[in-house]
Amino acid sequence: MNAIKEQFNEVSAKYDQQRPYLIPCFDDFYGAANALLANQPLARTVLDVGAGTGLFSYFLYQQRPELEFMLVDLAPEMLAVARQRFAGLPGFNFQELNFATQPLPGRYDVVVSSLAIHHLPDAEKATLYQRIYDVLNPGGLFINADQVLGRTTGFDAFNRQHWARTVQASGLPNEAIERAFERIKLDDFGTLEAQLQMLETAGFAEVDCVYKNLNFVVLAAVKDTITNWN
Secondary structure, three states: OHHHHHHHHHHHHHHHHHHHHHOOOHHHHHHOHHHHHHOOOOOOEEEEEOOOOOHHHHHHHHHOOOOEEEEEEOOHHHHHHHHHHOOOOOOEEEEEOOOOOOOOOOOEEEEEEEOOHHHOOHHHHHHHHHHHHHHEEEEEEEEEEEEOEOOOHHHHHHHHHHHHHHHHOOOOOHHHHHHHHHHHHHOOOOEHHHHHHHHHHHOOOEEEEEEEEOOEEEEEEEOOOOOOOO
16 A cells, blocks of 8 residues: 555646546546435535545535535545645545555445545455445445456456557556556456445445446445335
8 A cells, every 4th residue: 555655646736637538438437426426315424435636525526515525545645635626615524544454434424435445455345345334324325436357357358458548549648648557557456246245245235336337337335225216
């Protein structure tokens, strides 16, 4: 995690402007949470795990500005960008925290994460999913926008190669592309099926993949059975 912290501290100032180049399905990927959040009208508190610059929280804030947010990340320079993004707005709190090893603070109606959990090996993913379950209030919602392995080695290779070709043709400067290719060496993707099972094992009653574009996925899990799908 120290190597990850250093890499993301270095890229913090340019992180957001590079996202649409590095995530070909950017709008759909981050927008997939909208309907899920709309189905939680009584939600008031949100924990953003591995929040980075606060990009995912910003998308949620645009939809639900009345929510109270806690953003945690292990990279202080990334959190500094998040603090600047939300400066002057009420309802935002920040904490430097290694979510792989440290307890999550507080209790929440919604927990979200984006492009963070894939840095953990599977055993640590499972432990974190349990911690997330434990800090959610009854009926709470977890949304994880992340990347996963392809279901087979062939499709995984295709997904990675297609992403690399797309980024190289995106217009992003070569230096930024090279740094992105260096950062992906720190990734530890798990399979989609394994992570859905981890969420069920943690205790979530409703679990699904609500969006998938090659290796970009959005997983959703609810702490109790949903009886009213609005």
